[in-house]
């Protein structure tokens with residue numbers, strides 16, 4: 001059944017270039033178990049992080065249009081790259097749709113650092129976008145921010161290589177300059193990286209705080225649904241989770257299982 005957008009029975013829509021947004025989906029599921037969720041992975045165009053901003057905006061608009069066609073009552077841009085360069089354009093083009101986007105958690109990192117040095121790991125497009133610079137200007141005055149561009153981690157996560165030697169060596173290469181500068185808080189500025197927490201923890205040791213925005217975004221989704229009176233009226237039901245991919249549905253189904261994401265049917269879509 002397809003519902004018109006804005007309907008309390010509609011699903012929460014999420015999109016990402018791939019499985020990264022699953023790290024946000026988990027938190028949404030935990031916080032809002034009675035809501036239906038539809039997750040779109042634009043895996044035919046993954047990764048987004050090396051694409052020029054106009055390209056990410058075009059893809060983000062196509063993803064949004066499809067989620068709206070599925071009756072999404074709110075859309076979570078579960079991708080830091082798309083949030084950095086497309087969120088403003090999405091809000092302008094779809095003014096009736098409530099959007100929630102990712103913001104790298106620089107603010108809590110700046111609040112918790114004792115050394116005054118914070119590391120930020122993100123994709124090139126996120127690091128070069130205005131959003132991160134704005135957040136640093138606003139919340140990290142007086143804090144040294146050491147940022148590193150990721151090249152290849154997203155692809156390794158998509159391939160399920162969360163703890164392989166190749167993944168650990170790429171991570172070690174990115175984290176070394178942050179640790180050398182004395183960073184005691186590491187901001188995960190890409191939703192894919194939250195899957196790498198165990199590997200990152202091993203590399204940084206027990207005293208470094210690792211931050212990702214998944215839980216904060218889920219809380220924001222809950223606030224937006226309440227404020228717009230969009231919560232599903234039946235609070236005791238268990239909502240359904242569905243997945244869609246622009247690439248291979250059998251492969252996404254395998255990834256859902258491998259990553260321990262909430263189970264649900266997977267379909268292929270052409271945008």
Ligand code: DGL
Nearest residue numbers: 020047048049080081191
């Ligand atoms: N998971 C996305 C992000 O948060 C996309 C990464 C990519 O596709 O390069 O930035």
